[in-house]
Amino acid sequence: MNKRLDSExxxxxxxxxxPLFSSVDDVSARLAETGYLASPxxxxxxxxxxxxxxxxxxxxxxxxxxxxxxxxxxxxxKARLIRLQCYEGVDESRALYExxxxxxxxxxxxxxxxSWDETRTDIFSEEFLLPRPLLTAIxxxxxxxxxxxxxxxxxxxxxxxxxxxxxxxxxxxPELGTITATRRPFVVLTxxxxxxxxEALRRRCLFLHIGFPEEELERxxxxxxxxxxxxxxxxxxxxxxxxxxxxxxxxxxxxxxxIDWAHTLLALGADxxxxxxxxxxxxxxxxHQDDVQKAAxxxxxxxx
Amino acid sequence: MSGVExxxxxxxxxxxxxxxxxxTGESVDAALAxxxxxxxxxDLLREGLAATLLHGPGQRAVFDPVFDLYFPRGVGxxxxxxxxxxxxxxxxxxxxxxxxxxxMARLAAEAVxxxxxxxxxxxxxxxxxxQTLDRLRPQTLLARVRDxxxxxxxxxxxxxxxxxxxxxRRIEVFRQLVATEARRRVAERRDRDEIARRxxxxxxxxxxxxxxxxxxxxxxxxxxxxxxRKLATRLAARRRRAARGTIDxxxxxxxxxxxGGVPMRPVLRRRRPARPELVLLCDVSGxxxxxxxxxxxxxxxxxxxxxxxxxxxxVNRLDEVTGLLEHGRADPDGLGARIRAEARLxxxxxxxxxxxxxxxxxxxxxxxxxxxxxVFVLGDARTNMSDPNLAAVRELxxxxxxxxxxxxxxxxxxxxxxxxAPEYAELVEMHECRTARQLGALIGxxxxx
Ligand SMILES: Nc1ncnc2c1ncn2[C@@H]1O[C@H](COP(=O)(O)OP(=O)(O)OP(=O)(O)O)[C@@H](O)[C@H]1O
Ligand SMILES: [Mg+2]
Numbered sequence: 001m002n003k004r005l006d007s008e009x010x011x012x013x014x015x016x017x018x019p020l021f022s023s024v025d026d027v028s029a030r031l032a033e034t035g036y037l038a039s040p041x042x043x044x045x046x047x048x049x050x051x052x053x054x055x056x057x058x059x060x061x062x063x064x065x066x067x068x069x070x071x072x073x074x075x076x077x078k079a080r081l082i083r084l085q086c087y088e089g090v091d092e093s094r095a096l097y098e099x100x101x102x103x104x105x106x107x108x109x110x111x112x113x114x115s116w117d118e119t120r121t122d123i124f125s126e127e128f129l130l131p132r133p134l135l136t137a138i139x140x141x142x143x144x145x146x147x148x149x150x151x152x153x154x155x156x157x158x159x160x161x162x163x164x165x166x167x168x169x170x171x172x173x174p175e176l177g178t179i180t181a182t183r184r185p186f187v188v189l190t191x192x193x194x195x196x197x198x199e200a201l202r203r204r205c206l207f208l209h210i211g212f213p214e215e216e217l218e219r220x221x222x223x224x225x226x227x228x229x230x231x232x233x234x235x236x237x238x239x240x241x242x243x244x245x246x247x248x249x250x251x252x253x254x255x256x257x258x259i260d261w262a263h264t265l266l267a268l269g270a271d272x273x274x275x276x277x278x279x280x281x282x283x284x285x286x287x288h289q290d291d292v293q294k295a296a297x298x299x300x301x302x303x304x
Numbered sequence: 305m306s307g308v309e310x311x312x313x314x315x316x317x318x319x320x321x322x323x324x325x326x327x328t329g330e331s332v333d334a335a336l337a338x339x340x341x342x343x344x345x346x347d348l349l350r351e352g353l354a355a356t357l358l359h360g361p362g363q364r365a366v367f368d369p370v371f372d373l374y375f376p377r378g379v380g381x382x383x384x385x386x387x388x389x390x391x392x393x394x395x396x397x398x399x400x401x402x403x404x405x406x407x408m409a410r411l412a413a414e415a416v417x418x419x420x421x422x423x424x425x426x427x428x429x430x431x432x433x434x435q436t437l438d439r440l441r442p443q444t445l446l447a448r449v450r451d452x453x454x455x456x457x458x459x460x461x462x463x464x465x466x467x468x469x470x471x472x473r474r475i476e477v478f479r480q481l482v483a484t485e486a487r488r489r490v491a492e493r494r495d496r497d498e499i500a501r502r503x504x505x506x507x508x509x510x511x512x513x514x515x516x517x518x519x520x521x522x523x524x525x526x527x528x529x530x531x532x533r534k535l536a537t538r539l540a541a542r543r544r545r546a547a548r549g550t551i552d553x554x555x556x557x558x559x560x561x562x563x564g565g566v567p568m569r570p571v572l573r574r575r576r577p578a579r580p581e582l583v584l585l586c587d588v589s590g591x592x593x594x595x596x597x598x599x600x601x602x603x604x605x606x607x608x609x610x611x612x613x614x615x616x617x618x619v620n621r622l623d624e625v626t627g628l629l630e631h632g633r634a635d636p637d638g639l640g641a642r643i644r645a646e647a648r649l650x651x652x653x654x655x656x657x658x659x660x661x662x663x664x665x666x667x668x669x670x671x672x673x674x675x676x677x678x679v680f681v682l683g684d685a686r687t688n689m690s691d692p693n694l695a696a697v698r699e700l701x702x703x704x705x706x707x708x709x710x711x712x713x714x715x716x717x718x719x720x721x722x723x724x725a726p727e728y729a730e731l732v733e734m735h736e737c738r739t740a741r742q743l744g745a746l747i748g749x750x751x752x753x
Binding site: 024040041044045047048051052054059156193194195196199202203206207208209211232235236239240242243246248272273274275278299300 | 325327329330333336337340341345347348351352354355356358359360361364461462463465466469470473530533534536537540541635637
């Protein structure tokens with residue numbers, strides 16, 4: 001009897017936790033401590049997502065720090081990061097839970113003299129359940145950041161499941177019953193807009209578009225990630241990348257490429273940009289040969 | 305601030321009028337966001353409202369100017385002595401050289417106040433961004449700013465070859481600031497809701513193809529890929545639905561042999577996965593060309609949805625341009641010019657002749673159209689008074705699986721003047737297709753799967 005009461009008490013939500021962030025500035029400052037430099041838009045939206053308890057949908061081109069943002073939030077919140085990496089064909093058994101068939105079979109053959117009813121009750125219990133990221137995130141009592149990464153790569157069917165989970169933060173396992181989150185995870189969904197996400201899913205979320213950063217912010221990111229790089233060179237690097245983004249290229253460079261380029265320049269020991277250095281390293285920033293050629297022409301570099 | 309709810313309601317109403325879908329849930333979130341953020345920092349307020357009210361990146365272009373009207377930077381003029389034109393130009397040159405955004409915003413306010421006012425009687429007076437910029441001429445500051453910056457840092461660095469373009473972008477930012485400021489001042493005297501609906505540019509996907517300017521067309525071209533992805537998703541869903549089909553009893557039983565005759569898994573009858581074929585006939589003359597170019601790019605972007613696509617362009621003669629379209633993927637902006645330079649589109653004169661062009665198609669390329677082919681004709685059906693050649697269209701409708709005609713003119717204008725739209729519409733299904741938004745909906749619904 002006592003035992004029963006005890007276990008019930010643990011289901012009662014504990015005191016409302018202290019808010020994760022006290023202000024937008026607090027968000028920026030603490031993310032910066034982890035090495036993530038947030039624009040005002042990013043900091044504001046993260047602040048609101050925590051306040052309103054809504055999932056955050058982050059869209060934007062590749063390499064602008066979408067995934068990194070979720071990791072940084074987890075670090076700041078001292079939360080466990082649970083990641084569901086989406087891909088074509090990801091399904092319930094990968095995202096939510098699966099029964100451990102092999103173990104169930106072993107159990108069935110071990111318990112030959114039991115009645116089927118006994119066996120069945122047993123093999124559909126916790127012990128044989130393989131929780132996947134969505135279920136894990138809902139069941140945990142510790143603070144959790146659930147990162148649903150590259151949502152656009154999953155098939156449309158997956159969205160129905162996400163919608164269900166993100167609406168009530170509960171999951172029904174027919175054999176076990178309904179499992180409700182005792183503590184809502186902070187949810188971040190990212191998308192590259194490879195596929196248009198449904199209106200219904202968008203409506204569940206706060207929307208954040210991360211584009212390429214303002215020059216000043218990108219300079220700070222570069223200097224943070226590539227500490228050895230001089231201020232003047234960092235400035236030139238960011239200006240050239242900005243010019244490349246204004247060109248009509250197949251794939252314009254992102255923050256990730258800016259950082260790669262800065263690392264390369266540092267390794268080469270360059271302390272200013274000149275034609276030769278830019279020409280030799282353009283391949284680090286641009287991935288397609290025709291982009292390299294187009295950019296070289298527009299930047300007045302001599303023929304490659 | 306007084307009437308916060310009122311402002312949010314007004315903002316939401318204006319956004320809805322621009323086609324942004326906002327439910328009550330979002331409005332409630334917006335109010336909560338305002339409460340949590342306060343009014344101390346307008347930029348945070350802007351981001352907070354955008355995060356709660358918007359659902360996609362394309363909506364931001366209408367959100368920002370509308371926000372500026374309902375949550376304005378301030379009230380009234382800049383409160384300084386009216387500065388003269390020359391003085392403003394001097395200070396603007398400095399601000400541009402330093403890339404100082406907040407100074408540029410101040411100067412935009414002073415410039416509109418000092419140079420942008422017109423009229424004197426209430427009701428006919430106002431503030432004009434056009435007049436302000438026309439008097440101030442910020443674009444003529446380029447050389448001066450370049451010299452300023454160059455003089456400061458020596459101008460020898462590699463990145464200085466980028467300077468001109470950077471300054472041009474800053475001047476463009478300043479022009480936007482002037483437009484924002486003029487709208488704010490006007491809205492103070494007139495009906496704010498009215499200004500928010502009329503004076504804020506609609507998103508590019510809601511601009512009439514026929515009236516879109518150069519930069520709007522360029523903006524539209526940038527939406528081709530996202531729109532194509534969206535349509536591909538929709539087509540895939542339709543295809544899946546169509547393929548789900550019925551249970552194949554024979555194959556179900558055969559496969560049940562492995563489970564001792566118990567039909568555990570029903571086998572569904574699969575439709576043959578043959579993808580449909582598409583033929584496009586595009587009028588690329590004059591004002592219709594913006595529409596045709598966009599549609600061709602869109603269809604090209606969807607090419608892997610079809611087993612075959614062939615594209616023909618015409619003015620009064622017709623030529624196949626499938627190859628030009630395929631090779632030109634890297635340079636969408638140049639597509640129109642390439643087609644007009646390399647394809648044979650005109651004979652003795654330069655104006656459209658649907659009758660001759662359609663006749664030429666059935667004669668030379670009739671064999672490309674078969675029972676698996678869906679044909680789209682793009683154009684305004686204005687024949688310049690020549691014979692519409694209905695027989696050719698009848699022939700087309702007979703041999704193709706479906707023929708659709710997309711007409712960029714408003715339905716009310718069909719049949720006026722030299723338009724043969726009603727005659728053609730009797731033979732094939734004709735749809736009004738004035739904007740990219742309409743085109744997306746039509747393509748998503750009409751394309752065969
Ligand atoms: N604001 C920022 N502060 C610190 N680092 C950043 C920031 N933005 C981007 N980066 C860096 O850029 C790189 C790419 O970031 P990330 O992998 O998170 O991009 P992404 O948006 O998730 O891209 P993808 O769509 O390809 O997954 C990382 O090394 C990250 O550290
Ligand atoms: Mg990522």
